Amino acid sequence: MGKTQEQLVSLRNEYVARGVSNGNTHIADFAKGATVTDNEGKEWIDFAGAIGTLNVGHSHPKITEHLKKELERFILPGFNVIMYESYIKLAEKLAEITPGDHKKKTVLLNSGAEAVENAVKIARKYTGRQQVVSFIRGFHGRTNLTMSMTSKVKPYKFGFGPFAPEVYQAPYPYLADKPEGLSDEAYIDSVIKDLKNFFIATVDPSEVACVVIEPVQGEGGFIIPDKKFVRALKDICEEHGIVFIADEIQTGFARTGKMFAIEHFDVIPDLMTVSKSLAAGFPLSGVVGRSEIVDSPNPGEIGGTYAGNPLACEAALKVIEIIEEENLNAKAEQLGATIEATLESYKLEHNFVGDIRRLGAMVAMEIVDPETKAPDKLKTSQIVKTANDNGLLLLSAGINGNVIRFLAPLVITDQELNKGFTILESSL
8 A cells, every 4th residue: 555645745854855845745646637636536736737847738648648659669779879760850840840941950958957058058169159148037947057047046046156157147128017107118118228238238249159038937927028129139149140049948839829939029049948848748858940050069069868868759749749739829828818817807806916917828927015016925825825735736936936827738628727716716
């Protein structure tokens, strides 16, 4: 007989590192679609999606059935040792579905942070420059370089220095925080002016290898930039030979109603980093982009032992097939609109519900002090904890910890969605 919930939590506390966080301390036993069942038979509606990793849902039957067969063939020949077809097919498919009709190549890796790290390596090799520009409120990972590129100090950076050199953070527009009385257009213009000044006062563009931008900031609180800002940034990159890198790790694979979020901004990146929902839960990431840039490193200078694991590649090929066959881009827009409308109804009932924003099914709700409109991190954590105690997997985000974010699988049923909202409404 298996161990009880209490026994497993006790063992977790004794043997698992304290620095690993757990939003929910129950033990998953089975998961399907947007529902997780714990080891005591309790069901949990999933509005977190393993932090945006399960756009096609838990255990999609097309993926599980396919991988059962693939598992019998081999697990890891090691692409550096002997090649296999799934890596090559996925590289071809990524070249096909990513923005731009230029020639593209791909390097496959394991995690999102590893993809960002390699994108920077490639850009530095291509340009012969060292400086890297990321953005205020951005998140790119927990390695030394990607932690250096990340904006939020606690919990990601505090006490972990020294950080990687030649990393600089530029301004990024945040309409919810604009000065009172200033129009949206005037505010965006002011941020663009600050951005141009950044390339004078903080870095010289001739020394910048790459700019790495999340088309929608994830951990930063689902902050959506204005198209004019993204275009101005791309113009700066083109003028000065800077590699423009779109970090699509949380935004990619239909989350925002398009295959990739950068498509909303009419900008074609030089390189893209992909991971999370790419492989439905299998560790896989990649850097995709212009062939002449990706080919800058010599053989052996990029890669890794597990990079491009064949089972993960097979899962990724199925994910892309499912997105196309089940039209998950349209489903994302429909789901996001439903979530947004529900949150707007909460705003009428609760004076602590602040800004609501979304792009596709990437939706956020801020929790604020009703009087001052200041971020209310405590109330946010109370809401998230109450939801997690009562059958809803829910996550917070934001540099001030006051954003509730919604990353439900795009295949969520109406029944699951309504059940989740009932729990959320009660938690509020």
